[in-house]
Amino acid sequence: MSAGTIVSLPDQSTARIPKMNFLTRENGLLSWLLTGDHKRIATLYLISITFFFFIGGALAGLIRLELLTPQTSLMAADTYNKVFTMHGIIMIFFFLVPSVPATLGNFLIPMMIGAKDLALPKVNLLSWYLYIIGGAMGVYVMATGGVDTGWTFTTPLSTHYVNTHVISTALAAFIAGFSSVFTGLNFIVTIHKMRCPGMTWFRLPLFVWANYAASILMVLGTPVLAITLVLIILERTVGIGVFDPAKGGDPLLFQHLFWFYSHPAVYIMILPGMGVISEVVSTFSRKRVFGYTAVAFSSVAIAVFGFFVWAHHMFIMGISNYAALIFSLLTMLVAVPSAIKIFNWTFTLYKGSITFETPMLYAFGFMGLFTIGGLTGVFLGTTGTDIHLTETYFIVAHFHFVMVGGMLMAFLSGMHFWWPKWTGRMYPEKISQFAAVVTFIGFNFTFFPQFILGMLGMPRRYAAYPPEFQALNVFSTAGASILGVGYLLPILYLTWSLKYGAVAGNNPWQATGLEWQTQSPPLTENFLEIPVMDHEAYDYEWLEKQQEKEVASVG
Amino acid sequence: MDHISPVLWQFLQKWLTHFALFPPEASTVAPQSDALFFFMVLVSLIGLTIVVLLIVGFSILYSKKRHPQAVQIEGSTLLEATWTIIPLGLFLVMFVWGALLYFRIYTPPANAMNIYVVGKQWMWKAEHPGGQHEINALHVPMGRPVQVTLISQDVFHSFSIPAFRVKREAIPGRYTTVWFEATAVGTYHLFCTQYCGTDHSQMIGDVIVMTPEDYKKWLESSTSGNSLAQDGERLFASLSCSACHNTRPDARGPSLANVYNARLTLSSGQTVTVDDAYLRDAILDPSQHTTQGYAPIMPTYRGQISEEGVIALVEYIKNLDSDYRVQQTLNTTDLLPETEGGSPRRPAGAKAPAAEKEVKP
């Protein structure tokens, strides 16, 4: 182990990837398409969401290109409307919502709790198929003319005023929603019922707590989106008017139903990422997470409070002033647990022994950018300023800071951290650190100017804008091109590492956690014998003793 | 803004506006909104600086080279309490301040003059009570509270004037209101900030703030000849409303004279205040808005009347005095109250109608 890194690889001249692992256990397409192994399903998800991420990313590129000039120069207004709609739908439903839970969560949770698989492997596979069907429908919609309602499907625009593929898109989201419900259901049952002996709730890694909280949201919130989409489809086909004021319906009813899911959805998206950060910060400081209980409970608090703040998306829509007050107050309450986490992670660094490998760089990026994103959320949760800032680029900047600067960075952090466990190979450190820095710089150049644009009043979803906004838009697009490079690099070097990366061994990071006690890549059944958990989470002293025992027995 | 030197503030604001980094402050509420905004920016900067300094500081002090052995620390209840209570406290301050600002922006003063704005795909139609109609433009006087009553003809739109720091959704099916008092002459952007279809980006207009004298001149030159109330009067007749709503003793409908802002008891026993929203609902959904003592026989006019038509009727009823007749000789510019005492119903400059009693059939 050299001074500036904790990486500890086996002797490369003799090290080999274990012949028998979950990747080599069976061969052939059917063994993958009919698998029950949570790790294979996680791999299927990883490939799928990467595919959708790049489609969504390409659409983002188109948006930024169009916004280089104040006029609609690159594409017709209708096309632009379709581009940002599809960008939102794909990124939210087909990338962010499944990202950490369906890939890292699926892969790690059974191992982290000492189980051989999730409780319901067939439901897990079904979940992936539902995701693929929903995604295929989304691609079909894009290929046959697209949809231009905005990802928020605002009525009556979506029900009566556009003639694009609203029904197919709603169905695609509906089906993908059930994918999410089944993943969450599986996680809840697994975490409750399949912990190994000795694995009490407070010995669980914080990653498990975070995914558990997100699963509660998935299970309780997504069905409401489902029924809302059904109502949209019915209103478009039968034309009743449950959202149409001319027929006695109320478009605001749609807003309430839609945001009742879509606000918890953002916590579904961020909580698993926060779980990743807990693991990474702990490992690269060699320390138990500061305030374990606080971090665990704050995840659950975010999940619970997250259900009670939805109307902060509706402050200007004519809801009663008093309702706005209540939702604003609750929004302030939901902001606090996130602040608690940031401080706890920061203080995990205190008196630690810190190294700066790629996962840690991404984690630092997360902490800074999520702080900015989260604080700007308070700007928006404050009713008075929300009036000026809502529906402008301030909102766009806010959610990209938390979702891209936050969640996506956490996802990349986790992918790099667990890559050696997943594939048995290490990724190349120098270029990955470079990519992390490029991403961070590109991100800030892209999205920080958008806060200013929002304060200036530039509305969102505009293809054309007054000329005085151009300078900041050009700046933002320039940043986006840097950001694109930052996201392209991991695809390239991670693929490279599959063949040429160093053999990682069981525990290249010297990390605690049951998953690091297995081989890399793991066996299909994870453990030959169910382990017994006899130490606390993040117990580095236990790990040291473990390593001493190994050295003693080998030597 | 009395806490910061006015000179410094003006300089900062001018500089920021000139470099298109900050919108102009052109209404009474804009500085208040900006004060809260800058407070939040300050708190955020301090918070971010603390977090970044801690991260960077700890990373340097406790890097593996300098601090090879980590010290396991479970936590600190004191620290947890600190970083729970202080952020919560700050957020609650913002909440209260923001709530006061919110109520202020969405509670129009009693003496605000009213302008109706109908949003439709993809334009804003402004209707001044004096009968001036504008598309994608809004002329307002400086120094006078203006209430905008909004409604959409089709989908959700959002009426946004960044320079005034106000924004309100225009919703199909109900009125929403927002008010402002412009403080600086000039032309400012009017945006639609709720995605509404193909030409959402083209739904941009201008808000033109004029001195009261210039505004008067504009009113005179842009009138279509009839005030909104007069348009409403004509509609009232052509839709046969006067068949039931008249001053005859055996009238089948309640008299509408002086009904605006009055308290009304409905046949369900409920008591309501007759405002714009009530009048609109009563025209379009009469069965739920039957005055006590009258039979529920009023037909609905939904589908027979446009939003502009409803606005004209509402405006007519607002100005209705006991003689049931809007002054034909009413000079439209008189609808601009010269003094603060003008009420929305009766313009301060209008003559009392007592002298001219024309009985309508």
Next chain:
Amino acid sequence: MSDSTTVANGAAAEAHHEHPPYQRHHFETVDQQFDATNFAMWIFLLTEIMFFGGLFTAYLIMRNWYYPAFVAASHQLQIGWGTANTVVLIASSFTMAMGVWSAETRRRKSLVLYLSLTLLFGLTFLGIKGIEWHEKWEKHHIPGEHYSVQSFVDPASDVEVHKQYPDDKPLQADMAQKTEEYFFLYFAMTGMHALHMVIGIGILIFMIFRARAGAYTTGHVTFVENFGLYWHFVDIIWIYLFALLYLISRH
């Protein structure tokens, strides 16, 4: 079935290689498997509650807004058929529970009988629903192009309903139009419920075949028990529908 302790233990690990054929390999014991799948079904039912919840919310809000229209429209539902359906479904829940008991006590023929009765009752329910919906079609109460407010604007023209509710006054045109909203929610809610019944019936048919082959009477009762939960849930949803759609406006 406590959550804070774990289910597997060392003794079970030794007995690992001697497990019933229906125990999946990622479970340590049959109990853990049953526990987990049962819990999973309960959570799934929770998601179903949230799913139906949206519709119930919309219904209750609109009922509050358009009370006269909703009362008049609910008078169009025949309480006789609704009660019959309720009795049928409760009976089917009873036979389902008896089926679960049969599986637990390893009575194969009894299980097949009770599952078949449950199926019969389920089909009866759908049949009665079909009759009711057909009646709505005949009276032009299906929302859409052919919807007619005749029965509400002129109650006397609707003889059967008028006999049951002679005090119902005619509605004004705009309020009468709101009855279409009622029927939209009526069809959405009963339709969604019927869809869940159809899915349940499909699974029941599958189960009857498997039960005849003795799959559920050798100790592996999980499937039957969990399906029983689902079936009872669908029954409970109907009871709420019966109360909120049929009973609520009777005097």
